[in-house]
Amino acid sequence: MNALHRPSQSAALASAAPILRTQNLTVRFDEFPAVRDVDLSIADGELRVIIGANGAGKSTLLDLLCGKTLPSEGEIWLHDRNITGIGEAAIARSGVGRKFQTPTVFKDMTVLENLQVASNRRVRVFQNLFDRVKSGPSDKEIAVAERTGLLGSMKRKASELSHGQLQWLELAMVLSQDPKIILLDEPAAGMTSAETDKTAELLLDLAGQHTVLVIEHDMAFVRRICRTITVMHQGSVLAEGTAEEIERNPAVIEAYLGSATLSHA
């Protein structure tokens, strides 16, 4: 993956080997369709950004993909496996990692313990019954901690970390699972500009090895990571393309007329 990523090329990639595919994905809350007929196709190794106004259904879409919410209709395919309704844990094991908008980590445990719980790939009760925990970090845990800048904080409790560090810890936990797809909900929310820069770098670095799906509000941030953008509006996909294409798209402009997102854009 390189920075000069053209939409035509991305389309070709998507049709060649979509790692994640949704068909007519729909969810209704009390008859209100929060997500409507979404057909996504994400290529292996792609970095895809989903934008949209508040209530456009972006977070709900991620909830559907990771199993938090069950779809009313439609299917989700990971490679050639239908993962619709198999449960959050099974979806996670099949290679979908989710990072939430507000950092969710195990607050009362140290950074190392958080990573140990995350990186353990043997998840059955009886596999862990008499398994001991290493007192030091494994190579993999060191690698993800280094990548997210947490190497110096391994022995600290998660509750002592700053907000930005918590975001990275959660990301590190997801990374330590080596997921095929990483779902990120506003990874730069609440970060300082230095932290945001670092996050953007990290995301660019991740694409290629992993498939990354990012929800983001901040158009400046989106332009920095500059890949295919999917615009959602009222639960449906409104447009897809590069940042320039999206900004010139009349339907998008109309949908966003007067909204904060357009003024950023």
Place this chain on the structure above:
Amino acid sequence: MTYRTASIVAYVVFFAVVLALPLVLNSFWTNRVAIYLVYSICAIGISMSWGYAGILSLGQGLFFGMGSYMLAMSLTLAVPENNPVPQLMLLNMEPDAVRDLCCVTTGSFLWIPFRSITVGMIAGIVVPCILAAAIGYVMFKRRTTGVYVSIITLAFALIGQLLIINNQPLTGGFNGLANLALLNIGGFEFDPYGPSAYYTVALTLLAVILLARYMLSGRIGQILKAIREDEARARYLGYDVENYKLFIFCVSAGVAGLAGMLFTLTSEFATPSLMATSLSISMVIWAATGGRASLLGACIGALIVNFVGSLASESATFQPVWPIILGLLFVFVVLFMPNGIAGIFKALVERSGKAERFAEAELSAREA
């Protein structure tokens, strides 16, 4: 001294005291302390599920009572005049009933396997486990959490108590099972007032606490803690949270059942009041006072609360208000010492450790 060393020392001191006590106690107090140690085992069960996994069961008495009844049934049948049919059934049977355990009263065939003491002893652990698995499966698969788990387990304990009270011909009803034979294994008789029963309880406690500590200090303890902290996050990391909860809930029930059997051994009866709400809640108070997240703490909490309780019951002033004191103690512990005695111990050790390091640093600074 690090916290780890301090806690090893605490374990060693505790068990040295527990094992030495019968040397200085008379037979009455040997028996009393043995019963308190039984309660300590219960508190360990609570600490495992509540302290480590955040599952607050208010129905632990159900499993404790079941364990107690299973052994008591075998010991009832071990009394010669209770054969072929226990006295309690003869008193309550229909006039024309067959005098055989198969059909003297409805369901009396359930007693048949308990002719074997081995079956009684295995059932004392296995039956509470199966019961917990059934209750836990329904609760956890439906993702019941927090206070609802407490309410459901409380309700099941009440149901269990009512079932036993209302089926007098089968269970002995409100009177429970008394008039038991002494437990006799291979010709060796366990005397509830002597050191044999005491050491059985004490060594079981030792084994339970060491096994539990070994298990919970490993990978599974870490995962259970993570589930306690954030269930959803654990799920999105690929863990089947329900299975972990079910597992620890069953283990905790098995421990309670084991304690129940030891209760029968030391008290020589089984009664439906073991399943009463008050006892289940008391168990939670013991664990909370000692420190729910610490196995040894919970254990010591049970000993202290029961010892003070028994002193209070001998005083005419304190006896009637003891339940109130116990309730206030719980409120106090929850509000002001959430980690109980063990938490205070940990804080003291860490503070003294810091002070030591500070003194050393100052000394070396002065030398420099």
